[in-house]
Amino acid sequence: MPLHRIDLSVLAAAALALGLAAPASAAEPVIGLITKTDTNPFFVKMKEGATEAAKAKGAKLIAGAGKTDGDNAGQVTAMENMIAAGAKTILITPSDAKAIVPAIRKARDRGVMVIALDSPTDPAEATDALFATNNYQAGVLIGQYAKAALGGKPAKIVTLDLFAGHPVGAQRHNGFLKGFGLPAPDAKSNELGKDPAIVCMADSYGDQAKGQTAMENCLQKSPDVNVVYTINEPAAAGAFNALKKAGKDKGVVIVSVDGGCQGVRDVKAGKIAATSQQYPLRMAAMGVDAALEYAKSGKKASGYVDTGVALITATPVAGVESKDIQVGTDLCWGKK
Template sequence: MRSMRSTGWAQSPARTRITAAAVTAAAVTCALTLAGCGSNSGGGAGGSDGAVTLGIVELNLSNPFFGTLEKATESAAKAKGWKVMKAEAKTPGDSATQVTAVENMINNKVKAIVLNPANPTALVNVVKKARDKGILVVTVNTNLTPIDAADGTFATDNVAAGKLIGQWAAASAPSSPRIGMLDFDLSDGAAGGRHNGFLEGYGIDVKSPLVAGTALTKGTVDTGQSAMENLLSAHPDINTVYTINEPTAHGAYTAIKNKGLAGKVSLVSVDGACTGVEDVKAGIIGATAMQFPSRMGQQAVEAVAAYLKDGTKPKSGLTDTGTVLITDKPVAGVESQTSAWGLENCWGTK
């Protein structure tokens, strides 16, 4: 994504996308007012008085990653004097609410939309409808499928993130490595990218005899713990664990600790939340790949500004917003920063 955090640990991407029932259009309409359920001063929401209105469609904001991303996007837009029209998915994977949100934004004639899609394909048709109306649509955090269904994407290169932790894990591996992989739905772009990147960085494929077993999680602490318990029951010799995100890693560590294996199993992950970096500092996670959600929102707004100025569209496809490996156990040949640096640059509650 994909993290499952509310206070401390909550939901995440791979920032999870789990199919959920749609909410009513009326509830969505309330969520779509400018800066809340209030009236739009002056002109229509699209800016009939000459003002610019930017639509922001996020995933569930109980997740601090998405909250950080939305705040950065809104702040960058307001710094330019724009109005904003916001909506969020109510639960992970709630694409139905997002579709209704985009339709409302089209009707309100917003100039552009910054979208964090709950599903890579479910938003494609409504995004096409918006673009056909001359509305610029850029995605953040994750892309649509195909990626050029949006005008541009500002996100982590998840393959590169996975490759970093795979390289670190390979360089840190014991003499007889046995790998467990705690994934999220691999049709999800972030999940699939991280999974494949880890294997590439490690220098193996999923059929390698080094891979003891794999399991799907929902990207949460609880599912990370239960999946790790199951893997350890079937493969008690696992000593290296790839996790889709830091909440999953935190849950997996609980299972490892309960088995008396703390210090004997190395965990790697992706996110860079302050809670995850604290786990690196505490020795719970060996290495994590830090993402930068604020950059995603800020760069998306700059792309919208360029388009509104002279019609210049962003680069088609992915614009990588960067990844940094965080570990207190650096290895030769893999550039990294310490947990101290990570705590200065992390996102979420410190």
């Protein structure tokens, strides 16, 4: 249904569902948090962190999400409802980096500070600030690790990417190439770098089943692959399943990004050699602090703030800084 034709009863129902029935008092700052979905453990943990931080500091957090990853209309509706409920800061993990920009522009024109968490908009300047992992550096770390773990053997690399044009997907992929010592676009490019060492590139959409299918297809093209880069840990789990099914799971270095609790367990089990861990609780807490500062002083957050990344592995390699499984487990997100 086009947004301009949604009747007021529908918006009212949506507002009630989000807990937005009435604006908070003037003494209680209202902060909105919009995630891509409310089921992904990463965003569940982000919501938990933001809710706890807001409650501890005397603010009210209202949360919304798209129905699925990519549901821009759902995020737009949540943003409109939050503004109506009195939110002066909205924290958002954009599902569609470009399509959400007009709604963000409208919010900022009304005096609302908008901070992107985890993923930038396109252009990044569409929000007041971005609090996120340096995804390019996350890629660099696992690229360096994979290069060292390969031990000088000629590389035959499979990349299981997100999907074409996604900035986070490009940053992780290109950072991996940079860390591996291959030619790579810079961190601002949304184009995926290519090199003869990459024997197969496939989109996984960050999904385990799709990652397994993509890996099976790549094995048909190049059965002697020895390095697999994956956009995230579900895709890595799918890749491992495909390799195990083909009897090749012992001779391939799989690296990934996220640092979720299941991902760290997969590192401990030897399914993933190393992963770059990011920190959604830190993103959420920093977002709440910025919102409270804006409510108090009118000072807006600006620019990019790096929320940190660390390489987690059970098998350290010389020359690449890493943290062990215990650290990864202590700081992971999702069910422990």
